[in-house]
Amino acid sequence: MSETVGVSLLGAGNIGAGVIAALSAGASRYAARVGRPIEVRRVLVRDTARVRAGLAPHQIVGRLEDVLGDPGTQIVIEIMGGEHPAREAIEAALRSGRHVVTANKEVMAKAGGELLQIAADHGVRLLYEASVGGGIPVIGPLSRDLLANEVSAITAIINGTTNYMLTAMTQQGADYADVLAEAQRLGYAEPDPTADVEGIDAAYKIAVLCGLAFNVEIRPDEVARQGITSITARDIAYAERLGYVIKLLASARLISGAVAATVQPTLVGANEPLAKVDGVLNAVQFEGDLVGRVLFEGPGAGPGPTSSSILADVLDVAQDVVTGRRPLAFVPRRRLRVALPAEHEARYYLRIAVQDQPGVLARIAAVLGEQQISIASVIQFDRATADGTAELVFTTHQASGGALQTAVAAIRAMDVVREVGNVLPMAG
């Protein structure tokens, strides 16, 4: 029996440096918890010539085979990011009998079910706490602490960039473009912000959570997705006057045997816990049949929080290595039909620019009525502009997404309608 538990890293960078520093700083505590010291064996990097803090030259390798060829490596930490070659590296590590800890949301979203099956077939574990919610425990609580529950819904603020931007728009009354520029200057948004502002990052994460919460496989491109690029300072101001804040919510639920997963800007009731999650914070709310609603909130990114989650997984599986625990039987994930957006139900907010003339409101109300959509409120917050445009904000009672799509198409075609602005769901 080995006297240490050996870990090797695929990828270095900020996160890798954070993990290595934490393993060194916490060495004696971790050894006491695990029962043996944890030893960093190999680190796979692109540039093997560069000197790295805390690592000897023989630990730095340039080929995956140099890691997998090391008999002292029992756990592989994958922090390369991106789909390829990370996915192939994870698969090779699992097939070589190594436990794998990954922070890779994209790979887990696109191939999680398959890789978990490969892990089970090879008697090893694949852990991925850091792939969703940064430092917030999400995967662990869902797979252990809430395991007795039938989870009915997940609702999450799971992208720090967009939450920072929407919070700034709300607090400063600022416009999207200004806030994006500020977020880029502060390093909260990438030079190319597409993955964040279009909800792609959040779609990966909600797909990962669907696998865990419902044991259902859903591809990220099956998540109904709308980014925040169309949200204006007006929408946020109207929402506020109605008692709501706009958040980019990632959510998933089962509806009559189908799985519905969305990433959408949503009006959230100002007293809801999720409405109060501001700035770069992330939060994930679960609804279970026994527990009701629980919410986890914390930092969704950064080397410290990500290291916290990666090392939680490393310590967990290291304990298995020492105690000889066999992995649990894997319950293969179901493939369910993916609910179409038309099948979703919600209360809706509609902002519509119209010609300021009598009878317009009644005509729009009639179109909604034809689709059995019941109106909760209509408000013209401001006077018509000089060119005779008035902006109406409708809110509806619970309505089907299909009926709403039909009504919106009909409203858009009306001669007195200048623009149908945002159509957003409302929650809480």
Place this chain on the structure above:
Amino acid sequence: MSETVGVSLLGAGNIGAGVIAALSAGASRYAARVGRPIEVRRVLVRDTARVRAGLAPHQIVGRLEDVLGDPGTQIVIEIMGGEHPAREAIEAALRSGRHVVTANKEVMAKAGGELLQIAADHGVRLLYEASVGGGIPVIGPLSRDLLANEVSAITAIINGTTNYMLTAMTQQGADYADVLAEAQRLGYAEPDPTADVEGIDAAYKIAVLCGLAFNVEIRPDEVARQGITSITARDIAYAERLGYVIKLLASARLISGAVAATVQPTLVGANEPLAKVDGVLNAVQFEGDLVGRVLFEGPGAGPGPTSSSILADVLDVAQDVVTGRRPLAFVPRRRLRVALPAEHEARYYLRIAVQDQPGVLARIAAVLGEQQISIASVIQFDRATADGTAELVFTTHQASGGALQTAVAAIRAMDVVREVGNVLPMAG
């Protein structure tokens, strides 16, 4: 090898009925996760003559020996509550080689370290997720998901009764006595509310969390404890005007080699996540060196949430039974010196009733200054009353608890001071 995992319950009542109902409703899911069905073997009750839903007569027993004499029982769930005879029953179950799952905060606070050692000595596990925070995962995240962190502080709203009462006082401007009566009518407060309103319940829970977060043993009577009975509608109104809400916070931190644990009404900055936890909800916030701050929020009581936590532990240990995992090595808890309240440091709020005459404010300020306590603000919110009493509200910068005690004694002795009202710490 047995074909089921056998669980027996010590105690019935609401929680027991909830656990049994959930085990029945989730039977097939739980069997898939564990690898074997979970079977309810015996239920220890006071009144064996009463018929109980879902149980056959042979399952209902009146003596602990009838449970421990059952070779099919591998896991014992203790939900009797109170210190005796629950503590002795847990110990007997552990010594008989049974894993134990308990919801008992009092026993875990008073004897947790000792019982965990007994469990380790007998190669079994003692789990207690339901003892703190009802359905909110707290023990699990702390012992697994946040294990890589050096935890520096825990701050929690951990008693639903008092949080309901303080929230009602804040939202309705109501007085303590009225709100207590309403809480009793709604069943949120006991006929004898002492354990809740005096912070005894919260002290048990923070003592349990000290053991886990710091691996430090602290007795519940070593927790510096102040209840909410002295909080008035005035205090809440003053706090609000200063930008704070009053919450009964249970907190623990290490200060220079000593452990400081308190349960105290505290002014919490209105933008802090904990300030937004309202009604009967509970929340626990951890600060760790890697993760920063994370917060878990949810229902702190009730049969459903409590069953969720009990069954999470049952499923966890049942997986161990099936996979043959040996328990981890137990790291015995340290005994640290308990910090005296005089060693605590905080910003403070002081409400002082004085004779309305010139120079009084200056004299009080001078007394604070003598103790090196720096004043952040002094406000007389309202005019003096007809009898010439004016109420002053002081807030201080960071000050030592000892200096504050000395200053408050001197202020109380001043001829112009009619009453020193509440002296409360401020956070956030």
